[in-house]
Amino acid sequence: xxxxxxxxxxxxxxxxxxxxxxxxxxxxxxxxxxxxxxxxxxxxxxxxxxxxxxxxxxxxxxxxxxxxxxxxxxxxxxxxxxxxxxxxxxxxxxxxxxxxxxxxxxxxxxxxxxxxxxxxxxxxxxxxxxxxxxxxxxxxxxxxxxxxxxxxxxxxxxxxxxxxxxxxxxxxxxxxxxxxxxxxxxxxxxxxxxxxxxxxxxxxxxxxxxxxxxxxxxxxxxxxxxxxxxxxxxxxxxxxxxxxxxxxxxxxxxxxxxxxxxxxxxxxxxxxxxxxxxxxxxxxxxxxxxxxxxxxxxxxxxxxxxxxxxxxxxxxx
Numbered sequence: 001x002x003x004x005x006x007x008x009x010x011x012x013x014x015x016x017x018x019x020x021x022x023x024x025x026x027x028x029x030x031x032x033x034x035x036x037x038x039x040x041x042x043x044x045x046x047x048x049x050x051x052x053x054x055x056x057x058x059x060x061x062x063x064x065x066x067x068x069x070x071x072x073x074x075x076x077x078x079x080x081x082x083x084x085x086x087x088x089x090x091x092x093x094x095x096x097x098x099x100x101x102x103x104x105x106x107x108x109x110x111x112x113x114x115x116x117x118x119x120x121x122x123x124x125x126x127x128x129x130x131x132x133x134x135x136x137x138x139x140x141x142x143x144x145x146x147x148x149x150x151x152x153x154x155x156x157x158x159x160x161x162x163x164x165x166x167x168x169x170x171x172x173x174x175x176x177x178x179x180x181x182x183x184x185x186x187x188x189x190x191x192x193x194x195x196x197x198x199x200x201x202x203x204x205x206x207x208x209x210x211x212x213x214x215x216x217x218x219x220x221x222x223x224x225x226x227x228x229x230x231x232x233x234x235x236x237x238x239x240x241x242x243x244x245x246x247x248x249x250x251x252x253x254x255x256x257x258x259x260x261x262x263x264x265x266x267x268x269x270x271x272x273x274x275x276x277x278x279x280x281x282x283x284x285x286x287x288x289x290x291x292x293x294x295x296x297x298x299x300x301x302x303x304x305x306x307x308x309x310x311x312x313x314x315x316x317x
Contacts, residue, residue, distance in 0.1 A: 021059060021061070021063040021065075022063055022064065022065050022066070022067075023065075023067065024065065024067055024068065024069035024070065024071070024072070024102050025069070025070075025071055026102070026124065027070040027071075027099070027100055027101060027102070027124055027127075027128070029099060029127055029128045029131040029132075030131065030135075033071075034070055034099060034100050034128075035097065035098070035099055035100070035128075036080060036083035036084065036087070036096075036097075036098045036099075036100075037095075037096065037097055037098075037136075038087055038091065038095065038096040039095050040093055040094065040095050040096075041095075042093050042094050042095045042140075043140060043141070043314065044094055044095070044140055044141045044142060044143070044170065044310045044313075044314070045094055045095040045096070045097060045136075045137060045140050045141070045142040045143070046090075046091045046094045046095070046096050046097070046142065046143045046145060046306065047097050047098070047129065047132060047142055047143070047144050047145070048083070048086055048087075048091075048096065048097070048098045048145045048146065048150070049098070049099075049101075049125055049145070049146035049147075049149075049150030049151070049153045049154050049157075050079055050082045050083060050086070050098060050103070050146075050147070050149075050150050051082060051146075051147040051148035051149050051150050051151075051176070052103060052104065052105070052106050052109070052148055052149045053068075053075075053078040053079045053081070053082055053103070054068045054075050054078060054079070054103065054105050054106070055105050055106045055107060056105045056106075056107045056108075057074060057075065057105075065105075066104065066105045066107065066108050066117055067102040067103065067104060067105065067108075067117055067120065067121070068100075068101070068102050068103045068105075069102070070100035070101065070102060076100060079100055079103070082147075083098040085246070086098070086145075086147075086295060089295065089296075089299040089302075089303065090145075090295070090299060090302045090303045090306060091303070091306070092303050092306065092307050093307070094143065094306070094307075094310065095140075097132055097136060099124070099125060099128035099129075099132075101121055101124035101125050101128065101153075102120055102121055102124050103121045103149055104117040104118055104121055104149060105117075106281075109149075118149075118152070121149070121153065122153050122156055125153045125157065126156075126157065126160070129157050133165060137168075139168070140168070141168050141169070141170050141310065141313050141314070142168060142169060142170065143169075143170045143171055143172075143173070143306055143309070143310065144157060144158065144169060144171075144172040144173070145172065145173035145175070145306075146173070146174065146175065147175045147176050147294060147295055148175070148176045148177065148291070148294075151173075151174040151175050151176055151177040152177055154172060154173075154174055155172075155174055155177065155179070155183065155187070155190075158172050158187060158189045158190065158202070159186065159187040159189065159190075161189055166189055166200070169200060170199055170200075170309050170310050170313045171193070171198075171199055171200070171201050171202070171203060171306075171309045172189075172190075172201075172202045172203070173202075173203045173302070173306075174202055174203065174204045175203075175204075175205065175294045175295060176206060176291050176294040177204070177206070178204075178206065178221065178222040179202070179204050179222060179223055179224060180221045180222070180223060181221065181223050183223075184223060189202075190202045192204070192224040192226070192233075193226050193231075193233075194226075194233060195231055195232075196231035196305060196308055196309075197308050197309055197311075197312040198309075198312075199309055199312055199313045199316065203226055203228070203305075204222070204224060204225050204226070205225045205226060205227070205228055205262075205269050205294070206222065206225065206267075206268055206269060206289075206291070206294070207260075207268075207269040207271050207289070207290040207291070207293065207294055207297070208268045208269065208270055208271065208288055208289055208290065209270075209271065209272075209274070209287070209288045209289075209290065210259070210261065210270035210271050210272035211272060212288040222266070222267040222268070223267065224267060225262055225267040225268070225269065226262070227260060227261070227262040227269060228260075228269075228298040228301050228302060228305070229260045229298065229301055230260075231301075231305065232262070233262065233264075234262070234264065235261055235262055235263065235264050236261075237259050237260070237261045238259070238260045238261070239257070239258070239259060239260075240256075240257075240258040240259070240260050240271075240297065240298075241255050241256070241257050241258070242255055242256065242258075242297060242299075242300070243255055243256070244256045244274060244275050244276035244293075244297075245276045245278055245279075245296075246293075246296040247278050256273055256274055256275050256276075257273055258271055258272060258273040258274055258297075259271070259272045259273060271290055271297070274290065274293075274297075276293075279291075279292050279293050280292075
């Protein structure tokens with residue numbers, strides 16, 4: 001009788017899950033449509049986890065979904081846009097791998113369901129990373145990188161990485177998230193970068209409007225950071241001259257002349273002289289945070305630095 005009830009319960013759970021249209025199909029990473037890949041014949045790779053690119057959306061029958069469907073063009077298209085953009089702007093000559101995954105919607109991070117949904121997104125990328133290591137990496141050194149939600153996932157991948165794999169990791173770029181003391185204690189693979197060419201390290205930074213006097217209150221217990229313009233961990237000011245917006249053609253923009261300084265008390269980057277007004281993140285964004293520009297503003301520096309660290313890693317082998 002007990003066995004019968006167990007089987008019956010499992011059947012009920014299976015049927016209810018099968019009928020739950022709000023949960024997209026799990027990506028199969030042996031299917032190459034579930035990847036964005038640029039194979040350049042390089043001796044090193046970049047594995048990139050994209051940020052939040054979707055909001056809640058409805059299916060034709062009115063079902064509301066809070067997770068991306070990696071087989072649905074409606075949600076694939078914005079994810080592809082970031083994959084292509086980051087590849088173009090930062091990966092240089094490296095091979096580039098980025099998986100589609102059932103990422104949480106933007107609205108999820110404003111609700112109590114974020115942690116549950118995030119675990120599903122994390123599990124997808126965890127499976128993708130395992131597939132990459134077994135079938136695509138071929139023992140090459142690699143850079144692990146992620147932005148925002150993708151950086152949260154990359155932080156977990158770093159924590160779970162075995163030592164053999166970690167020894168091939170050039171560096172991890174956790175862009176746009178905070179690393180707490182608890183993260184450090186639970187993740188011995190997090191070793192803060194100290195300069196431009198150290199390897200086996202983690203690069204982390206968060207940009208705020210330097211003119212805002214209340215920025216220290218927004219630290220969020222971030223315990224380390226580095227300035228991606230001068231690659232220093234002290235408060236030396238760096239000059240940054242670049243186009244302010246990724247949403248307009250570069251040829252139609254005037255360059256901003258900015259200063260970028262790491263505040264060593266809050267571990268936040270203070271950016272002054274930024275002119276764009278199209279950076280605020282819907283729902284979650286504030287005027288004081290330059291979160292959506294964390295890759296765009298420093299794209300040239302990131303591209304150069306990723307290659308610099310790869311070169312240093314290769315020389316050290």
